[in-house]
Amino acid sequence: MTTGTTSLNEITEATAKAVRENPAGAAVVFRAAGTPHGTVGSTVTAGLHRLAVDEPPALGGEDTAPNPVEVYLGALISCQIVTYRFWAQRLGITVDELSIEAEGDLDVRGFFGLDEQVRAGFQAVRVRVRISGPATPQRYAELQAAVDAHCPVLDLTTGATPVHTTLETA
Structure with a gap:
């Protein structure tokens, strides 16, 4: 199972070093926003990514997305x-x-x-x-x-x- 070109341990070590040098840098804020579409569906954006969400027909949706x-x-x-x-x-x-x-x-x-x-x-x-x-x-x-x-x-x-x-x- 490959994990890319950078060792995950290298990422962990770099993060630990950065946090030691600046403990406040350990706090990260993630954001997402959403708007409705269809009867009960929504579109969620997180950074550059979009995620469609819907419900099955039994719950009023069109089952176009999870x-x-x-x-x-x-x-x-x-x-x-x-x-x-x-x-x-x-x-x-x-x-x-x-x-x-x-x-x-x-x-x-x-x-x-x-x-x-x-x-x-x-x-x-x-x-x-x-x-x-x-x-x-x-x-x-x-x-x-x-x-x-x-x-x-x-x-x-x-x-x-x-x-x-x-x-x-x-």
Whole structure:
């Protein structure tokens, strides 16, 4: 499994050096913005990138793109993949193949306000990681523990992240 021309350990070391020299530089702000399209769809921009989001017909959409919770699952999977790759190099663990799947259980009564006792989001998420290479199962378990401790998108779900919403009206 190749990771490009720059070693991920080199990136980690350069980042650590930059943060030592300027601790305030460790704080990074990521931004995204969105506008509606169609009945329930949206277009999200993040930097130079655009992401379409929609809902299936059962939820009022046209199924032209993944829905918001599928986008979350995709974000979790992609964050897990990059975190596995960084930490495998950091721990000196060879990974020949890596694939990740995720699925989540959502009860729509929460979203539609049909039962205030039901969460609007996932009630449970299951992640299946398939990994192979020459390391022992114990080393891959060590890698999994490092990924679970350092994956930012996983942390968004397992930790409490304060969200402050400002409403501006015209």
